[in-house]
Amino acid sequence: MTNMNTATTQPDTGELILSVQGVNKRFGGLQALSDVGLAIKPGEIYGLIGPNGAGKTTFFNVITGLYTPDSGEFKLGGNTYQPTAVHEVAKAGIARTFQNIRLFGEMTALENVMVGRHVRTKAGLFGAVFRPASIKREEAEIEDMAHELLEYVGISQHAHHTARNLSYGHQRRLEIARALATEPKLLALDEPAAGMNATEKVELRGLLDKIRTDGRTILLIEHDVKLVMGLCNRLTVLDYGKVIAQGLPQDVQKDKAVVEAYLGTPAH
Numbered sequence: 001m002t003n004m005n006t007a008t009t010q011p012d013t014g015e016l017i018l019s020v021q022g023v024n025k026r027f028g029g030l031q032a033l034s035d036v037g038l039a040i041k042p043g044e045i046y047g048l049i050g051p052n053g054a055g056k057t058t059f060f061n062v063i064t065g066l067y068t069p070d071s072g073e074f075k076l077g078g079n080t081y082q083p084t085a086v087h088e089v090a091k092a093g094i095a096r097t098f099q100n101i102r103l104f105g106e107m108t109a110l111e112n113v114m115v116g117r118h119v120r121t122k123a124g125l126f127g128a129v130f131r132p133a134s135i136k137r138e139e140a141e142i143e144d145m146a147h148e149l150l151e152y153v154g155i156s157q158h159a160h161h162t163a164r165n166l167s168y169g170h171q172r173r174l175e176i177a178r179a180l181a182t183e184p185k186l187l188a189l190d191e192p193a194a195g196m197n198a199t200e201k202v203e204l205r206g207l208l209d210k211i212r213t214d215g216r217t218i219l220l221i222e223h224d225v226k227l228v229m230g231l232c233n234r235l236t237v238l239d240y241g242k243v244i245a246q247g248l249p250q251d252v253q254k255d256k257a258v259v260e261a262y263l264g265t266p267a268h
């Protein structure tokens, strides 16, 4: 009898948003990443955790084109991409936020989101400056969309406020809105909860949950293990630049190497 289960005949990579394999990165004498890889499925929140200096940010910087890796294979939405420059990676479909918030502080919240959108417009930044008629129309659409995104992340009341005057939690939300404006295949968040108080963290969790429910895919670096365990579908744990565990939160949490890495028991 013919096997009707087509799922087993489909290649794995077709079902992945991001597939990264064999990443190595050395800084002088320090092997910051050793053969690191992960695979992220559509619609999941994927966590990347590990103790200080484990290599999380370096890995983020590699996949988003900020650092050139010594080796590695990268696929986004099934297509091979080379993370050679930040703007190329953004065009390919990864939008990221930074551990230290990087907004245009003197611009309004609305303008910050509109800048994010220019990655996807015909005009780009050039057209935004010189503004022929067709570009003005496009600008109006972008402005509408930016308002919607501010509403979506819950800070529409601050649309015309200067970014640097927003509270910390609202600046983080604004960064997420700006990243979403690029319509990314993957939203990569570098410690979005850093510096947040307990209430802001609960709200952030709600927002990330909503983004996932709306079908987006998130890669999350986070120090707050409770947040990660409660939110992520799957995760990878790095320690000293190596993957020490990968899988479901409940399994990873019990993993001996992970427990040792976090409690500082000499496992190396």
Ligand SMILES: Nc1ncnc2c1ncn2[C@@H]1O[C@H](COP(=O)(O)OP(=O)(O)OP(=O)(O)O)[C@@H](O)[C@H]1O
Residues within 6 Å of the ligand: 027, 030, 032, 050, 051, 052, 053, 054, 055, 056, 057, 058, 059
């Ligand atoms: N540009 C660089 N030049 C030299 N060494 C670096 C550079 N960036 C990172 N490193 C080193 O690589 C290792 C991994 O650092 P990385 O910042 O990726 O870790 P992390 O897991 O993000 O840590 P944290 O949780 O503290 O942010 C560390 O030993 C760090 O000192």
